[in-house]
Amino acid sequence: MITLYQRTDCPFCWKVRIALAELDVEYETVETRLGEKHPEVLRLSPAGTVPVMVDGDAVIWDSAVMLDYLDGRYAPGRLLPASPAEEARVRLLHVYSDRQLGTCLRTLVFEMRSRPEREWDRELLARGREEWAACQAWLERELGGRDNFGGEFGAADCALASRCGVAEAYGVAVDAAYPGLRRWFDGAKARPSWQAAYPASFIRSG
Amino acid sequence: MITLYQRTDCPFCWKVRIALAELDVEYETVETRLGEKHPEVLRLSPAGTVPVMVDGDAVIWDSAVMLDYLDGRYAPGRLLPASPAEEARVRLLHVYSDRQLGTCLRTLVFEMRSRPEREWDRELLARGREEWAACQAWLERELGGRDNFGGEFGAADCALASRCGVAEAYGVAVDAAYPGLRRWFDGAKARPSWQAAYPASFIRSG
Numbered sequence: 001m002i003t004l005y006q007r008t009d010c011p012f013c014w015k016v017r018i019a020l021a022e023l024d025v026e027y028e029t030v031e032t033r034l035g036e037k038h039p040e041v042l043r044l045s046p047a048g049t050v051p052v053m054v055d056g057d058a059v060i061w062d063s064a065v066m067l068d069y070l071d072g073r074y075a076p077g078r079l080l081p082a083s084p085a086e087e088a089r090v091r092l093l094h095v096y097s098d099r100q101l102g103t104c105l106r107t108l109v110f111e112m113r114s115r116p117e118r119e120w121d122r123e124l125l126a127r128g129r130e131e132w133a134a135c136q137a138w139l140e141r142e143l144g145g146r147d148n149f150g151g152e153f154g155a156a157d158c159a160l161a162s163r164c165g166v167a168e169a170y171g172v173a174v175d176a177a178y179p180g181l182r183r184w185f186d187g188a189k190a191r192p193s194w195q196a197a198y199p200a201s202f203i204r205s206g
Numbered sequence: 207m208i209t210l211y212q213r214t215d216c217p218f219c220w221k222v223r224i225a226l227a228e229l230d231v232e233y234e235t236v237e238t239r240l241g242e243k244h245p246e247v248l249r250l251s252p253a254g255t256v257p258v259m260v261d262g263d264a265v266i267w268d269s270a271v272m273l274d275y276l277d278g279r280y281a282p283g284r285l286l287p288a289s290p291a292e293e294a295r296v297r298l299l300h301v302y303s304d305r306q307l308g309t310c311l312r313t314l315v316f317e318m319r320s321r322p323e324r325e326w327d328r329e330l331l332a333r334g335r336e337e338w339a340a341c342q343a344w345l346e347r348e349l350g351g352r353d354n355f356g357g358e359f360g361a362a363d364c365a366l367a368s369r370c371g372v373a374e375a376y377g378v379a380v381d382a383a384y385p386g387l388r389r390w391f392d393g394a395k396a397r398p399s400w401q402a403a404y405p406a407s408f409i410r411s412g
Contacts, residue, residue, distance in 0.1 A: 046302060046306055046344055047305070047306065056291075057291065058290075058291045058294055058295075060294050060298065061298065062297070062298055062301045064301075065294050065297045065298055065301065068290075068293065068294065068297060069290050069291070069293070069294040072290030072293060073290040073291070084264075084274075084275050084278030084279040085262075085263065085264045085275070085279070087274065087275070087278060088264055088266050088271050088274065088275040088278075089264075091268070091271045091274060092266065092267065092268055092271055095268045095270075095271065096252060099253070100252055100253065138252055
């Protein structure tokens with residue numbers, strides 16, 4: 001049985017839970033808390049961050065590598081396409097989700113999460129929202145009218161769904177100005193993996 | 207013919223050149239300069255950084271994805287092992303090289319490159335050298351007496367060779383306290399790909 005060390009509202013962990021649900025792979029979780037270093041996580045990972053996945057002898061401490069591994073081990077071709085050029089396209093979207101989109105949404109989330117609304121830095125939030133709009137425009141172009149970003153809801157879709165979910169939970173949902181992206185996100189939310197993987201802490205606080 | 211937008215002494219670009227040489231794939235380069243944004247790079251990449259690789263219709267703007275692509279397109283299994291668990295191990299070493307090792311060596315290189323020796327921040331450099339020692343100890347354990355980090359000089363080896371090459375060029379070569387890592391690096395330097403990919407600017411200034 002797979003063990004996932006995680007924090008329920010961390011988008012990197014959320015992405016992995018969506019992928020596990022898409023592949024119908026069972027797992028157990030060990031919950032960690034923001035700002036607290038779990039001793040097993042520190043022992044297993046040179047990065048010291050969640051998620052960390054243990055599957056028998058395999059110890060994986062990077063979320064993108066987890067999706068590669070899950071694809072190869074449990075459902076070859078389901079999360080990543082077989083053609084090298086198409087695979088590269090999906091991998092780049094995954095990188096974009098982790099890096100460009102992650103950085104921009106972190107600006108918004110950290111500010112809103114770390115202090116009461118009356119103390120929010122409005123300029124910082126406005127800049128974050130502008131970047132988020134630019135990211136949505138880029139993603140709308142990349143989607144190019146397709147149903148999903150790669151394959152039948154593959155690695156890039158799992159990654160981007162969790163990011164858009166974070167955005168929605170913090171009041172900056174995918175904008176109607178990007179109809180393709182919005183349709184894609186509605187589709188993501190209608191999948192069983194969405195319910196299965198949705199952060200417990202968002203439900204409690206929502 | 208592949209086009210690689212690059213900067214010769216950037217370790218991410220260097221890694222890709224080593225991989226191209228290992229696979230004996232021909233390419234042409236477009237040189238960019240530190241601190242200067244090349245218009246084609248800005249057009250092709252949402253990150254706006256080098257390396258960017260163009261191979262026909264495929265435009266790849268992340269160096270790790272480039273190695274995946276080169277493996278799948280030109281020599282399946284040569285840079286990444288076929289077994290999911292073994293592939294994950296090599297991918298994690300590649301992530302470690304790009305992230306943990308990259309961060310620690312950047313501290314050293316940026317300081318030494320950006321001002322004359324008499325102005326170096328000695329405390330910062332001492333901290334960087336301690337981190338570099340910790341990274342070498344981690345890598346020595348991961349290598350575990352093998353000849354290479356994965357396969358016959360695969361993706362992780364290409365990545366780590368360029369990082370250790372940067373370290374050596376800046377006077378903090380792999381230490382004799384890590385004999386396995388040192389033997390591996392000597393082996394890397396004896397490969398034809400080392401000569402083929404070595405940064406032109408290091409040769410000029412060396």
